[in-house]
Amino acid sequence: MLSLFNSKRRKAAIALVKAAKARGMSAEDYAKTLSPEELAQYVPQDDKPKVEMPDVALWGLPPDKEVTAAKFVADARVAEAVTAYRAGDWQPGAALLTELGTDWDRRAFAVQQLGDAAADDDAPLKEWQASGSADAAAVNAQGLVALAWQIRSGLTPEHVSEEQWAGFFRVLEDAEAATQAAIEAAPDDPTPWCTMLTVARGRQYGNDDFRAVWAELVARDPLHRPAHEQALQYWCAKWFGSHEQMFAFADEALDKAPKLAGLALVAAHEAEDKGVAAWKSDRTKLALDVVRPWLDGEGRDHPANLRDRAYAAKALVANDRCDEAVEQFKVLGVHADALVWAYTGRPEREFLKTRYLACYGATRP
Structure with missing residues (x-):
């Protein structure tokens, strides 16, 4: 650590301790997560930081330079359908949704991915809609929701312009009507109701009105994972x-x-982001004990697998369960696209910092 024999170094050390405390870490651990450039702001110019980063290759992890926050779709069938759609061909997407049938979680995930593509280019979607497909109606509704959020941007409310807000609410009004049409086209399908949950949040439904939408969703699928994710955000x-x-x-x-179970990890992260300690709570520890076996078993191919692993990695490091965290990073590989890494605005850096901490605390391979 820094020597405190002069005021310049003492002030630097105090600043480092405060920054570490704000992140729930010791100064030593926090210093290990910083790049030389970041650490330099806490070290007087006549001092040379001595921070040795772990060699993550020792744990079979990919090099830092390969880590990316680029969107990754693990389900090859969904990825291929989206690629085809972006190339102008909607038919693979239509075939996939037909094939998925009542696999509601995977169907909702596929509709979301296709909706994101439709928000960028609706020409293939218009051809698809002309066929009278209920699936096309679901994608159209989700695409309008995605477009609304593109207009709003991911900025915090105080940084969203009046023009962006106006466009956001205008498109969401269209999305609400499109979602209602999708519901009428497929009354038993929970997918449009999942989309409606996002519409309800964006259009600022009151609690009772939101609960009414939720009741329709769970009547069709009580364990719908994507819908639970949307509802959790509403209740934040x-x-x-x-x-x-x-x-x-x-x-x-x-x-x-x-x-x-992964929702409890998302809730812990949301609380921590607002300054409320939650990573080390009994709730988080219980969620980890439930979600980890699910990730390696029944949930191995679930669309939420990598998302839950990212949150689990963060929670495991916070609870000094670093060997287990390293195992999550082995599966995550180079992919830093989960929302848990994005809150700082530098997802790759957040991913790498947490991975470094995991390796520092883990048993040497």
Whole structure:
């Protein structure tokens, strides 16, 4: 650590300790996560930082330079359908949705991915809609929601311009009508109701109105994972709930099924982002004990697998379970596209810092 024999170094050390404390870390551990350039701001210019980064290759992990936040779709069938759509061919997407049938989680994931593509280019979608397909109606609704969020951007509310807000609400109004049309086209399908949950959050539905949409969704699929993710966001303090409501929803989900246990990890991250300690809570530890076996078993091919692994890696490091965290990073490989890494605005860096901490605390291979 820094020597404190002069005021210049003492002030630098205090600044480093404060920055580490804000992140729930010791100064030593925090210093290990910083690049030489970042550490330099805490070290007087006449000092040379001595921070040795771990060789992640010792744990079979890919080099730092290969890590990317580029969007990654692990399901090859979905990825191929989206690639075809972006090339102007909607038919592989249509065939995939027909094939998925009532695999509701995977169907919702495929519709979301195709909707994202449709938000960028709706020409293939218009051809698809001309066939009278209910699946095309679902993709259209999701595409309009994606377009609305593109207009709004991912900025915090105070940084969204009036013009962006106006465009956001205008497109969401169209999305609401399109979602209702998709519901009417396929009354038994929970997918449009999942889309409606996002519409409800964007259009600022009150709690009772949101619960009415939720009731329609769970009547069709009580364990719908993508819908639970959307609902958790609604109950966050940053939207229309509170920490208490968010945690209550996550607890209820955890009791329902292992595939919903990851929501408790998302809730912990949301709380930590607002300065509320949650990573080391009994709730988080229980969720980790439930979600880890699910990830390696029944949930191995679930669309939420990599997302849950990313949150689990973060939580495991926070709980000093670094060997287990390294195992999650082995599966994540180079992919730093999960939302948990993006809150700092530098996802690759957040991924690498957490990976470094995991390796520092892990048993040497």
